[in-house]
Amino acid sequence: MIKAVLFDMDGVLIRSEELSIRIGIDYFASKGIKVSEKDFAPHLGGGEARFFQGPARDRGYDIDLKDASAYFRSHYEKLFGQTDTKLPGTDIVKRLHRAGIMTAVVSSAPEWKVNANLLATGIDRADLDLVVCENAVKRNKPYPDIYLSAAISLGADPAECLVAEDSVSGIMSGKSAGMRVLSLMTTISASEAAAAGADLIWSDLGACPVFTTAEEFERIIDGDSGVSSEGVLYGAHRVKPLERRLPDGETEKMMTEKAWMAWENAYAPYSHFRVGAAVLSAATGRIYSGCNVENSSYGATICAERNAILQAVAKEGIIGIDKLVVVSDDDPPAPPCAQCLQVLAEFSKSDTHVVLISRKGERREYLFSELLPNPFIFPDLRES
Ligand code: THU
Numbered sequence: 001m002i003k004a005v006l007f008d009m010d011g012v013l014i015r016s017e018e019l020s021i022r023i024g025i026d027y028f029a030s031k032g033i034k035v036s037e038k039d040f041a042p043h044l045g046g047g048e049a050r051f052f053q054g055p056a057r058d059r060g061y062d063i064d065l066k067d068a069s070a071y072f073r074s075h076y077e078k079l080f081g082q083t084d085t086k087l088p089g090t091d092i093v094k095r096l097h098r099a100g101i102m103t104a105v106v107s108s109a110p111e112w113k114v115n116a117n118l119l120a121t122g123i124d125r126a127d128l129d130l131v132v133c134e135n136a137v138k139r140n141k142p143y144p145d146i147y148l149s150a151a152i153s154l155g156a157d158p159a160e161c162l163v164a165e166d167s168v169s170g171i172m173s174g175k176s177a178g179m180r181v182l183s184l185m186t187t188i189s190a191s192e193a194a195a196a197g198a199d200l201i202w203s204d205l206g207a208c209p210v211f212t213t214a215e216e217f218e219r220i221i222d223g224d225s226g227v228s229s230e231g232v233l234y235g236a237h238r239v240k241p242l243e244r245r246l247p248d249g250e251t252e253k254m255m256t257e258k259a260w261m262a263w264e265n266a267y268a269p270y271s272h273f274r275v276g277a278a279v280l281s282a283a284t285g286r287i288y289s290g291c292n293v294e295n296s297s298y299g300a301t302i303c304a305e306r307n308a309i310l311q312a313v314a315k316e317g318i319i320g321i322d323k324l325v326v327v328s329d330d331d332p333p334a335p336p337c338a339q340c341l342q343v344l345a346e347f348s349k350s351d352t353h354v355v356l357i358s359r360k361g362e363r364r365e366y367l368f369s370e371l372l373p374n375p376f377i378f379p380d381l382r383e384s
Contacts, residue, residue: 001160001214001218002101002160002161002162002180002214002217002218002221003101003102003154003156003157003160003161004101004102004103004104004129004150004151004154004156004160004161004162005092005096005101005102005103005104005161005162005163005164006103006104006105006106006147006150006151006161006162006163006164006174006179007093007103007104007105007106007164008045008105008106008107008108008163008164008165008166008167008170009105009107009109009114009117009118010045010107010109010117010166011044011045011087011166011167011184011186011187012087012164012165012166012184012186012205013087013090013093013105013117013118013121013123013205014085014086014087014090014117014120014121015083015084015085015086015087015186016080016085016117017044017166017186017187018083019076019079019080019083019085020051020072020076021037021040022079023071023072023075023076023079024040024051024052024055024072025037025040026075027052027068027071027072027075028055028056030071031061031063033056033059033061035055035059039054039055039058039059040054040055041188042054042168043055043169044167044168044169044187045108045141045165045166045167045168045169045170045187046108046140046141046142046167046169046170047108047109047134047140047141048065048068048069048072048109048110048134049065049140050140050169052065052068052069052072053065069110073110073112073113076113076116077116080116080120081120085117085120085121086121087186087204087205087206088204088205088206089204089205089206089207089208090121090122090123090205092205092208093123093124093127093128094123094124094127095211095212096127096217097126097127097128098212099211099212099213099214099216099217100213100214101214101217102129102130102154102156103127103128103129103130104128104129104130104131104132104150104153104154105118105128105130105131105132106130106132106146106147106150106163107131107132107133107134108133108134108140108141108146108169108170109133109134110133110134110135111133111134111135114131114133118131129154130150130153130154132146132149132150132153134146136149136150137149141167141169141170141172141173142168142169142170142172142173142176143173143176144173144174144176144177144178146173147161147163147173147174147177147179148177151177151179158177158178158179159178159179161177161179161180162179162180162181162182162221163177163179163180163181163182164181164182164184164205165181165182165183165184165198166183166184166185166186166187166188167187167188168188168192168193168196171183171193171196171197171198172196172197175196175197180199180200180221181197181198181199181200182198182199182200182201182202182221183196183198183200183201183202184201184202184203184204184205185201185202185203185204186203186204200221200223208220209284209285209286210242210285211242211285212242212243213243216242216243219240219283219284220284224283225239225283225284225316225317225318225319226239226240226241226282226283226284226320227239227240227283227317227318228240231320232282232320232349233349233383234282234319234320234321234347234348234349234352235320235344235345235346235347235348235349235375235377236346236347236377236378236381236382237318237320237347237381239282239283239318239319239320240283241282241283241320241322242282242283242284242285251280251287251323252323252325252355254287255278255279255280255287255289255323255325255355256278256325256327256355256357258278258287258289259276259277259278259289259304259308259325259326259327259357260276260327261276261289262276262277262278262289262290262291262304262307262308263275263276263291263304263327263328264276264291265291266291266292266293266304267291267292267293267294268292268294269294270294270298271294273292273328273329273330274291274292274328274329275291275292275303275304275305275326275327275328275334276289276290276291276304276326276327276328277289277290277291277303277304277305277307277308277324277325277326277327277336278290278308278324278325279305279308279309279312279319279321279323279324279325280321280322280323280324281312281316281319281320281321281322282319282320282321282322283316283319283320284316286312286315286316288308288309288311288312288315289308289311290304290305290306290307290308290309290310290311291304291307292304292307293307303336303337303339303340304326305324305326305336305337305340305343305344306339306340306343308324309321309343309344309347313347318347319347320347320348320349321344321347321348321352322352322353323352323353323354323355324336324344324348324352324353324354324355325355325356325357326354326355326356326357327356327357327358327359328356328357328358328359329358329359330358331358331359331360331362332356332358332362332364333356333357333358333362333363333364334356335354335356335366335371336354336371341368341371341372341375342372342375342376344368344372345368345372345375345376345377346377348368349368350367350368350369351367351368351369352367352368353365353366353367353368354366354367354368354371
């Protein structure tokens, strides 16, 4: 069970690495030393001393750390407000707090920088159980000390902690502390993150699906599709749906938008009849879309609905479908064909909603059972 999520600050909750590197390059230039962005890359995420001493030593120089720190602070404070520092998904901190999971910022940066950054993220301090800076430990990242000290302060076992990082030093620090590490691709590539030992890789925190309970968050991190014998029966399988999610209206709006976007890509040179579809996965709240793709051999055509369902299965494995939106030019709006209804039957329950929307804006809503009252499920998988 995940009891605490420990967030690194720079490159995770705030976009500040580029500014830091720019100041670093300027500092070295002021000493007559020419360095470039890539000279800093291996030394990111390990605190200020490493940030400056790393590139210096690599080039056979010694620098005065006090002097470098003072230069960095004065320039950072001056330039910080002038750059776009927002990173998506930082509301995860509030959502974790509400779900009863402890949250902490564990940064190898000095306290003044952590405070300035925190203020800029807009994160409510009341949603954070702990803030740890470089002065908490002698040995900074990639040593495990700072993450271990955070776990001790929170009263959590390292195995119950999830670390969110963006740098090689940070990932190594979290892994050697015995924690699970989620890496974001804000600073390093997915292959670098994987090589450093990341258990999970997201583009940024905005990639986190909606969750409201600790159990749902755990499921997201485990990559668990929610298939469970205690779940709700969706066609041939039991799936645990999310307890709460976005309000229905908002979900439908997003699904409709995605369905129309897919509609744009419909490949229908024979029928010229374009269709877009979107399905909502019950276990993750994610939306998958598809369009119809026709074929020179007409019968090999794939409808939009099946395309969307197959996209969902390819990403999540077994799915439960809570809702299907189908958009077309047809008037009244086209319903799923019999083949699509059969594919839908495999992953739907009788009250899965099917919403049909036309270009003119006509909307019709059905329950799956109205469209296919007696679906066929193979005897071995059928539950009586
Ligand atoms: N089509 C769909 O994509 N979904 C439906 O529910 C009805 C039909 C597509 C298949 C084919 O490309 C075109 O519409 C005409 O049948």
